[in-house]
Amino acid sequence: MSKALVCPCEDVTASEVEHAISKGYRDVESVKRYTGFGTGMCQGKECLTAVARLLEAKCQPTPRADQLLPFTPRPPLFPTELSHWASLGFDAQHAPAGGVPTALGITTPALRPEAPVPSRAKVVIIGGGIMGLALAYNLADRGETDVVVLDKGYLCAGASGRNGGGIRAQWGTPTLITLARRSIELMKRFARDMGINVWFRQGGYLFLAKSDAVVARIERSAKLHNEHGVPTEILTPSAAREVVPQLTLAGVKAAAWNPKDAVIFPWPFVWGYAAQAQKHGVKVETFTRVQGFELSAGKIVKVVTDRGDIACERVVLAAGAWSPEVAKLAGVHLPNEPHRHEICSTEPLKPFLGPLVSVLDSGLYFSQSMRGELVGGMGDPREPAGMNLGSTSRFLARYAAALTEQLPQAGRVKVLRQWSGPYDVTPDNSPILGPTPGLNNLLQLSGFVGHGFMMAPAVAERMAAWMMTGESDELFERFTLSRFAEGRMEREDMIIG
Numbered sequence: 001m002s003k004a005l006v007c008p009c010e011d012v013t014a015s016e017v018e019h020a021i022s023k024g025y026r027d028v029e030s031v032k033r034y035t036g037f038g039t040g041m042c043q044g045k046e047c048l049t050a051v052a053r054l055l056e057a058k059c060q061p062t063p064r065a066d067q068l069l070p071f072t073p074r075p076p077l078f079p080t081e082l083s084h085w086a087s088l089g090f091d092a093q094h095a096p097a098g099g100v101p102t103a104l105g106i107t108t109p110a111l112r113p114e115a116p117v118p119s120r121a122k123v124v125i126i127g128g129g130i131m132g133l134a135l136a137y138n139l140a141d142r143g144e145t146d147v148v149v150l151d152k153g154y155l156c157a158g159a160s161g162r163n164g165g166g167i168r169a170q171w172g173t174p175t176l177i178t179l180a181r182r183s184i185e186l187m188k189r190f191a192r193d194m195g196i197n198v199w200f201r202q203g204g205y206l207f208l209a210k211s212d213a214v215v216a217r218i219e220r221s222a223k224l225h226n227e228h229g230v231p232t233e234i235l236t237p238s239a240a241r242e243v244v245p246q247l248t249l250a251g252v253k254a255a256a257w258n259p260k261d262a263v264i265f266p267w268p269f270v271w272g273y274a275a276q277a278q279k280h281g282v283k284v285e286t287f288t289r290v291q292g293f294e295l296s297a298g299k300i301v302k303v304v305t306d307r308g309d310i311a312c313e314r315v316v317l318a319a320g321a322w323s324p325e326v327a328k329l330a331g332v333h334l335p336n337e338p339h340r341h342e343i344c345s346t347e348p349l350k351p352f353l354g355p356l357v358s359v360l361d362s363g364l365y366f367s368q369s370m371r372g373e374l375v376g377g378m379g380d381p382r383e384p385a386g387m388n389l390g391s392t393s394r395f396l397a398r399y400a401a402a403l404t405e406q407l408p409q410a411g412r413v414k415v416l417r418q419w420s421g422p423y424d425v426t427p428d429n430s431p432i433l434g435p436t437p438g439l440n441n442l443l444q445l446s447g448f449v450g451h452g453f454m455m456a457p458a459v460a461e462r463m464a465a466w467m468m469t470g471e472s473d474e475l476f477e478r479f480t481l482s483r484f485a486e487g488r489m490e491r492e493d494m495i496i497g
């Protein structure tokens, strides 16, 4: 066991890197996520080379130089105080720029395994994000282990590795409230059940409302929450200050408070589902891109990948915001649109912030991670639809201004890194689930906008039961793709950003 430090900022030792390698993480991005190296103050400037050397020395077969790409650099270049960003200003009328590209090593062909994919499987799941992996685990747990999960990148490359980790039961429709409550139950015991620490922290969610319309929205949904066993209370601004004394509550008219909501660290959920699914015999094939389908008699008979074809009985499309482009390969139109959402993380602070706080009017949200960082983001109404994983200084300027209005002390805190991820937005903010008209063995599992992480444990549990038993379940009747052609919307309005 080598106690030699490779990452002095985050105390990551050589033996921890070797442990990650032994678990199968053999690319720099994955080892970074698994060990935390390169996520501290120096952002990898001191440790990247040492980790690359260890990968070269310990991986079998020895990686080529083009397989040891540096991880994606994260702006800002230097840790910079939020007050600096807040003073920058931004043009509210103009759309944001593309930003610094932040997706360098995600799908590099150099990392594609040489061996072909299995030639057949009962179920092929496209997308190794939280949805695809949670479904694979639940299928396997119920006895269906002839499952292959395909992802074009490393685990956590998609939205599941880029989100804010917020989980809440404060929703605007009974179905989402029920799903979220079940997910929170499952997430609470995930560490025990799946053997991985997920940093679950039940500090509550505090929604702040500035306009009369948003006050009416939180009042309406709080009533619904109480009818469904969620103890949401509507608070006056002074009562909200008792929950988070540091808040100014500038312009705030009322707040919705549920102490049972929580935050988690997303990555271990993805790894936990993947590891347990693999233990049951599921194959998880990373760096493997779906390129097409072979169709016959109204069914998908083969999934075509850049590592060979897989003959199959059923295909589940769980490619998040990429689902429309994959569906198109089978001639299916999905109405989802990807929308970039930017997010950032600061240097760590002593614990001071219990809940995740969100100003519903602007889409600002922030919470404190178990590592002490302030993690938060804010949607941009000017963001055009499209797959864009860039990072902008405009985001930091908008976010910092909104954050320091509510939490002035945060002005002295330095932003360490920013990134972005795709929201998978549907016309009614509700998911697309179940059968595909005209291609009945293609099942949809996408369209979770900005809340799929917290829905995944419950939705995957229900989908596995529905697929295995054939018993009807309202989820796969109400949220079908066909609802759009039928003009039947399932609108959800408790969306942040």
Ligand SMILES: Cc1cc2nc3c(=O)[nH]c(=O)nc-3n(C[C@H](O)[C@H](O)[C@H](O)COP(=O)(O)OP(=O)(O)OC[C@H]3O[C@@H](n4cnc5c(N)ncnc54)[C@H](O)[C@@H]3O)c2cc1C
Pocket: 126, 127, 128, 129, 130, 131, 132, 150, 151, 152, 153, 156, 157, 158, 159, 160, 161, 162, 163, 164, 165, 166, 167, 288, 289, 290, 291, 318, 319, 320, 321, 322, 323, 326, 341, 342, 343, 377, 420, 421, 422, 423, 445, 446, 448, 449, 450, 451, 452, 453, 454, 455
């Ligand atoms: C900034 C941000 C903050 C968020 N905050 C929260 C939050 O606080 N709480 C919450 O619950 N949710 C949050 N979300 C939403 C949440 O992250 C997503 O809803 C969820 O992760 C979606 O999971 P998924 O598995 O459907 O998609 P993804 O995680 O995106 O996975 C899809 C996978 O499909 C793969 N793929 C794509 N095309 C192909 C192909 N051709 N072949 C093979 N594989 C392919 C991709 O590589 C990707 O890994 C947030 C999202 C963002 C972007």
